[in-house]
Amino acid sequence: MINLMDMTGRNVMVTGAAQGIGLEAARLLHQLGARLTLVDANEGKLREAVDGLEKDRVLALGGSVTDRDFLGRVVDQAAQRFGGIHGLVNNAGITRTAMIDNMTVEQWQQVIDVNLTGVFNCLQIAGTEMKKRAEAGERDPGVIVNVSSDAGRKGTIGQINYGAAKSGVLGLTMSAAREWGRWGIRVNSVAYGVVATEMTEVVRSDKFKDRYLANIPLARFLDPDEAVKSIAFLVSSASSFITGQHLSVNGGSHITA
Structure with missing residues (x-):
């Protein structure tokens, strides 16, 4: 049987890989045969995350996506060990919650630095x-999946910094897809609704849960291991003619024509 999502021989770089969506993406891609270059600012958690993975197929490096020198070293080491970066899952993100009138410039900038500039840094350096490799004649040089959010498409209360960053990721995705399409590099985004991770504990609490579920036609939150199937699809050859698109994975909470 043909497996359209077979990743054997391809190296996928995953940022924010120590927990949540990043960790589940790494695990699924590993099961599909991928080699992995894993990045996270929490080096201790990252070491724990690679337990159970085949060590000869994993390069794990602790550092921030805001550090361009670090990212350059990551890509260089990955290229030397695995022959290049064949996929990038641009997932690293943080939240700093506050209403608009109470948000500090520091809270604004921290989220923009990681969730938007960090995405650009990884996309530019890995891309x-x-x-x-495309200029050297490689026909399928790589694919990039940027993790966005419904917050970037319809706004969010108490997280204007996060909503702005995730909206920016959508524009970044479309621009990169247009520029790099001629080289065979595909760039897409996944826009999630509420995923059951540590970052959404407040939203899923008894105080807010019913309000959010009322706006989700499938009437449940998204589990991380389910969420990352969309990432695997976009990284794989199953989506070989898809670029510049935003895949909504939200149970129907944001439906457009």
Whole structure:
């Protein structure tokens, strides 16, 4: 039987890989045969995350997506060990919650730095490596999946910094897809609704749960291991003619024509 999502021989870089969506994405891609380059600012958690994975197929490095020198070293090491970056899951993100009139400039900037500039940093540095291989004649040099959110499409209360960053990720995705399509580099985003991770504990609490579930036609929150199937699809050859798109994975909470 043909497995359209077979990743054997391909190296996928996952940021924010120590927990939540990033960790589940790494596990699923590993099961599909991928080699992994895993990045997270929490080096201790990252070491725990790689337990159970085949060590010869994993390169795990602790550092921030805001550190361009670090990211350059990551891509160089991955290229030397695995032959290049064949996929990038741009997932690292943080939240700093406050209403608009109470949000500090520091809270605004911290989220923008990680959730938007960090996405650009990874896309530019990993994507440039993909482009070099394309210029050398490689036909399928790589694919990039940026993790966005419904917050970037319809706004969110108490997280204007997060909503702005995730909206920016959508524009970044479309622009990169247009620029790099000629090289065979595909760039898409996944826009999630409420995923059951540590970052959404408040939303899923008894105080807010019913309000959010009322706006989800499927009437439940999304489990991380279910969420990352969409990432695997977009990274794989099953989506070989899809680029510049935003895949909504939200149980129907944001439906458009």
